[in-house]
Amino acid sequence: MCAFIADDHGLTRKCPEDLAEDNLTRMARRKTILLVEDESIIAISEAMTIKHFGYEVTVVNSGEGAIELSSEDRGIDLILMDINLGDGIDGPEAARRILRNRNIPIVFLSSHSEKEYVESIEEITRYGYIPKGSSDFVLHSFIKMAFRLFEANESIRIARCAVEQPEARPRDI
Numbered sequence: 001m002c003a004f005i006a007d008d009h010g011l012t013r014k015c016p017e018d019l020a021e022d023n024l025t026r027m028a029r030r031k032t033i034l035l036v037e038d039e040s041i042i043a044i045s046e047a048m049t050i051k052h053f054g055y056e057v058t059v060v061n062s063g064e065g066a067i068e069l070s071s072e073d074r075g076i077d078l079i080l081m082d083i084n085l086g087d088g089i090d091g092p093e094a095a096r097r098i099l100r101n102r103n104i105p106i107v108f109l110s111s112h113s114e115k116e117y118v119e120s121i122e123e124i125t126r127y128g129y130i131p132k133g134s135s136d137f138v139l140h141s142f143i144k145m146a147f148r149l150f151e152a153n154e155s156i157r158i159a160r161c162a163v164e165q166p167e168a169r170p171r172d173i
Helices: 016-024 041-054 061-073 091-101 115-122 136-164
Strands: 002-006 010-014 034-037 056-060 078-080 106-110 130-133
Touching: 002 130, 034 041, 041 056, 041 136, 056 061, 056 078, 061 078, 061 091, 078 091, 078 136, 091 115, 106 136, 130 136
Parallel strands: 034 056, 034 078, 078 106, 106 130
Antiparallel strands: 002 010, 002 056
16 A cells, blocks of 8 residues: 655655655654545645644545555554545544554544534544644644643553553553
């Protein structure tokens, strides 16, 4: 499964062998956001905006692609997920499957603000929901808040594990 990486020249195609090499260089790196968006024009625009915020951006256009890439590429720090992804599995189902295998903040993006759409993601994640068309400031603020909330939750999880398993070393938690 190849993905698209946003750079100063637009989007560049990267395949798993390229991503594996890139993972080695991510030790001291900018945070990476996986953008899951099925509409290519919107994906390009959002990717360039997010890159402008200072993040690395990888783009996939399906829920299946998001599941596959998030399991292959542990360098992804946050997922921005469209709710309606066209054919195939939708954003909420992709998020459920991703969260079964790894703990990662997922923020939903959607042009829909109807009650049923918002309710469809409530039980999945508490990292946020951003209506498409929100200002760049709002998008960037939500991303920063999601990172802070995730880091706080991770600190609490590690502290709980340390209390419950005092003999465990930090890297074992």
